[in-house]
Amino acid sequence: DNKKLEIGKVTEKYSNLYNYGQIVSTNPKQGSNVRQKTSVGLVISKGPDKKPFGDYRGQNYDDVKERLENQGVHVYKKLKYTDDVAKDSITSQSLKPSAAVVMSQTTVTFTVSKGPVHFRLKMFSGMNKSQIESYAKQQNINVVFQYEASDKFKSGEVVRQGPAPNAIVERGSQVIVVLAK
Structure with a gap:
């Protein structure tokens, strides 16, 4: 049916379902029986709300x-x-x-x-090898273990470390830990 309808009030609204310029709804609704020259209101999509x-x-x-x-x-x-x-x-x-x-x-x-690039190095004295490795992983430093005979320390105890405790070091740097044999 071509009823020669007239365009009535046109409003715009944001819509996630209809692209910019598409008709969202009409008044009267689509499919309604209307007379010729009836004024039809249109709601036009402005596209999604940005x-x-x-x-x-x-x-x-x-x-x-x-x-x-x-x-x-x-x-x-x-x-x-x-x-x-x-x-x-x-x-x-x-x-x-x-x-x-x-x-x-x-x-x-x-x-x-990930936190600071530089940090204060912990004292390893009193820690065992696995505790030092865990700390090294957490702080992203590379630990090189060296071993030497010692009368003062039991096997596996920290003899010394370099850099020294409390030194400011950079993540990714190398730390040497000397353990007693």
Whole structure:
């Protein structure tokens, strides 16, 4: 039927279901019986509602990840040592804070602090080899064990270490630990 309808009031609204410019709804509704020259109101899609992504730098990664994933965002992370940002805090993000995005269609990568590059080395005296290895893994340092005979120390006890306890060292650096035979 060609009833020669007239376009009435046209309004726009955001829609995740309809692309920009598509008709979301009509008034009267589609399929209604109408007379010729009836005025039909149209609601036209403005497309999905875009919002500024936001600035998450300095915030805890796990908290932000949970919040954003609940909004449908795909979240990824890269780790980096930083001396000026707390461990597990976001140092940078792949999207500009002002980027207009549809959250449910967005992917972001955060760079997250692994903690400081430099740290104060622990005293290994009183620790056994496996405790030292565990500490080394946690702090990302390479420990080289050397052995020497000693009358003062029992087998497996720490004789000395280099650098000395409380020295400021960089992650990834080498530490020598001498154990008694």
